[in-house]
Amino acid sequence: MREPSDPNDLVTHLWSSTARKSDGVLEVGGVALSDLVAEHGSPAYVLDEADFRARARAFRDAFVDYDVFYAGKAFLSIAAARWIAEEGLGLDVCSGGELSVAERAGFPMARVELHGNNKTVGELERAVRLGVGRVVVDSFDEIERLAAVVAREGRPARVMVRVTAGVEAHTHEYIATAHEDQKFGFSITSGDALEAVRRVLDAPGLELLGPHSHIGSQIFDSAGFEVAAKRVLALHARVATELGATMPQMDLGGGFGIAYTTQDDPAEPARLAAEMSAIVAHECRALGIAEPHLSIEPGRAIAGPAMCTIYEVGTVKAVRLDGGAVRTYVSVDGGMSDNIRTALYDADYSCTLASRVSDAPPVLARVVGKHCEAGDIVVKDEFLPGDVAPGDLLAVPGTGAYCRSMASNYNHALRPPVIAVRDGVARVVVRRETEDDLLATDVGGLE
Ligand SMILES: Cc1ncc(COP(=O)(O)O)c(C=O)c1O
Numbered sequence: 001m002r003e004p005s006d007p008n009d010l011v012t013h014l015w016s017s018t019a020r021k022s023d024g025v026l027e028v029g030g031v032a033l034s035d036l037v038a039e040h041g042s043p044a045y046v047l048d049e050a051d052f053r054a055r056a057r058a059f060r061d062a063f064v065d066y067d068v069f070y071a072g073k074a075f076l077s078i079a080a081a082r083w084i085a086e087e088g089l090g091l092d093v094c095s096g097g098e099l100s101v102a103e104r105a106g107f108p109m110a111r112v113e114l115h116g117n118n119k120t121v122g123e124l125e126r127a128v129r130l131g132v133g134r135v136v137v138d139s140f141d142e143i144e145r146l147a148a149v150v151a152r153e154g155r156p157a158r159v160m161v162r163v164t165a166g167v168e169a170h171t172h173e174y175i176a177t178a179h180e181d182q183k184f185g186f187s188i189t190s191g192d193a194l195e196a197v198r199r200v201l202d203a204p205g206l207e208l209l210g211p212h213s214h215i216g217s218q219i220f221d222s223a224g225f226e227v228a229a230k231r232v233l234a235l236h237a238r239v240a241t242e243l244g245a246t247m248p249q250m251d252l253g254g255g256f257g258i259a260y261t262t263q264d265d266p267a268e269p270a271r272l273a274a275e276m277s278a279i280v281a282h283e284c285r286a287l288g289i290a291e292p293h294l295s296i297e298p299g300r301a302i303a304g305p306a307m308c309t310i311y312e313v314g315t316v317k318a319v320r321l322d323g324g325a326v327r328t329y330v331s332v333d334g335g336m337s338d339n340i341r342t343a344l345y346d347a348d349y350s351c352t353l354a355s356r357v358s359d360a361p362p363v364l365a366r367v368v369g370k371h372c373e374a375g376d377i378v379v380k381d382e383f384l385p386g387d388v389a390p391g392d393l394l395a396v397p398g399t400g401a402y403c404r405s406m407a408s409n410y411n412h413a414l415r416p417p418v419i420a421v422r423d424g425v426a427r428v429v430v431r432r433e434t435e436d437d438l439l440a441t442d443v444g445g446l447e
């Protein structure tokens with residue numbers, strides 16, 4: 001259990017860099033969130049543009065000799081794609097929808113890569129026509145499909161082969177992706193990865209760049225990356241000796257963890273870069289192979305800390321637990337429709353009172369949403385001032401990654417807007433959904 005912290009202050013490393021409290025009111029990007037809610041309503045995602053850009057830049061600058069692709073699945077909008085382009089990163093998309101955002105943003109297609117374990121023929125055709133920089137193939141079916149697409153379109157495609165390195169990453173089971181028994185990639189151990197490389201080499205119009213390994217997400221320990229890099233580089237060596245080909249590149253994926261609570265201690269990009277580069281250099285020397293050109297795909301570590309969600313409290317209920325302790329259930333005007341991560345991954349978040357000072361003694365609170373679901377929890381445990389009351393605003397930090405992008409319309413909830421703040425100015429970059437948006441898809445079909 002975390003210790004209560006001063007409710008009138010912020011645990012700064014959990015918040016975006018411009019977040020501060022002034023007389024109990026949370027400000028981000030120079031905008032008081034109480035003013036933002038007065039104008040735009042709640043709940044709302046608040047995106048600190050300067051922080052998002054700075055994190056993107058920090059990865060680009062630390063991983064100097066690498067290509068850095070921002071993983072748009074974490075959070076993508078036209079504005080975010082433009083910022084990523086301006087900061088000099090590439091963009092990883094994994095669906096036609098994400099590709100559309102990149103296109104609408106005018107993102108340079110040569111710096112876009114397309115992922116996915118079941119891309120449609122339509123998605124592959126569009127990617128090839130648009131000239132995306134690389135397609136990461138994930139199955140034998142897809143290699144055949146892509147080869148047919150490039151033949152029909154008369155345009156080549158640069159290809160990476162997604163591999164599973166057989167690593168048990170230390171993270172939630174649902175977001176680990178390098179163990180053998182799951183849907184992504186070609187197993188190195190079984191020989192499928194080598195066979196996939198052979199088929200790509202044999203396919204006219206497919207240019208092989210190299211293997212791609214993503215071991216999972218919200219990982220703090222570089223040991224998993226080390227084991228994966230070793231196994232993937234061993235594949236490079238096998239491809240050279242058995243197939244007589246050189247793979248010029250290698251992608252080590254994303255997965256870099258962030259601090260959701262004071263229990264988390266993430267590494268800075270510079271340290272990650274130094275560790276990963278040392279591992280690759282050491283292993284290449286041992287195998288006697290040339291170092292491939294490297295790339296990575298951070299998503300969460302760029303978008304996650306740059307956003308917070310602001311909610312209004314609707315009801316407060318004290319519940320007596322077995323043993324006599326009391327838990328205060330604080331219901332807010334959003335929930336699992338704007339942040340599914342607590343319910344899906346048992347994720348931990350923190351929160352703070354964002355609209356006033358309070359000197360009331362802390363109580364153990366659980367922040368819950370307004371959905372018809374007992375597991376609709378936003379913050380499992382937090383100490384909040386004991387006078388927390390309807391009308392108060394609560395803010396949850398670290399909601400930039402996999403919250404808006406995984407948001408749903410459960411109970412016909414309207415997905416909240418994303419409001420970018422910078423230098424005292426707030427701009428809506430993704431508008432709030434309306435009931436008309438929901439009803440527009442419900443076409444009746446009664447005739
Ligand atoms: C292939 C791939 N690359 C990159 C990412 C981004 O991961 P993260 O947001 O943890 O950096 C993911 C998501 O886990 C992924 O599946």
Ligand SMILES: N[C@@H](CCCC[NH3+])C(=O)O
Pocket residue numbers: 073175217218341345401402
């Ligand atoms: N959606 C996951 C991250 C992994 C998704 C990308 N493979 C999360 O919220 O943690």
